[in-house]
Amino acid sequence: MKVIPKNGIDKLVFGMKQNDVLSIFGNPDKQFKDEDQNVIFIYNDLMLQMSFYEEEDFRLGYLISSNPELTIFDHNVIGKTIENLKSELLTFKTWEKENFDLAENYFNEENWLILVSEFNKIVKVELGCIINDDEFDWKYGE
Template sequence: MIINLKNGADKLLFGMKQKDVEALYGKADKQYNDEDGNVICLYNKQKLSLTFYQDEDFRLGYIICSNPETTILDKKIIGKNIEETKAALPFKSWTKEDFDTTENHFNESNWLILQSEYNDIIRVEIGAIINDKDEFDWKF
């Protein structure tokens, strides 16, 4: 599962509609709405959670991935040490936030979160980029 920073993951592009994703992966294994009315689709085989934003005409705006084959810039990252991985990536600006047993390491310029537990990366979260006009920079 290749993370395409600022664009999406694998064949997914930010801005796709649910029907576009279903054409690639089929129906989601589970679907629900969050408290904001967004549609969340879970794909078990790919280990993906996809968020379609209600206030953006249900466009794909957020991807969470825990697929063990996940790569960023040709580097596998799931299960890898968080500090070594951050040092190996070309982005140097990270904000860290603690949540009980997990930590989020956020790089704003790529809207990238590496979530770690016990110092190892357990999931990757990426969001659609917001441009200078305070609008989403849709790729689809």
């Protein structure tokens, strides 16, 4: 599964509606609304969670995945140390580190990308739609 910074993951493009995703992947294994009334889809086999923002007409705005086949610029992600992946992703200049008990998050704001590390291995990737001048930069339909 190819992470495409600022755009999405594989066929998933920021700005898609729920029906667009359903036509590609079928019904999710789990669907619910979070505390902000955003719709969340979870696909177990893909190890993928999608958030459709209520305040943005339920457009796809956030992705979380632990899929072992995730790649960024053809580099595998899951299971690597953060140091190894950062040395392969030289175009990503700055990383902010946040510690949470067991987890460490490495955030690249320019691409709205979070690498979650536990036990010194990347276990999860979070990718959000870019916001420019207080507006989401929807890529779907361009």
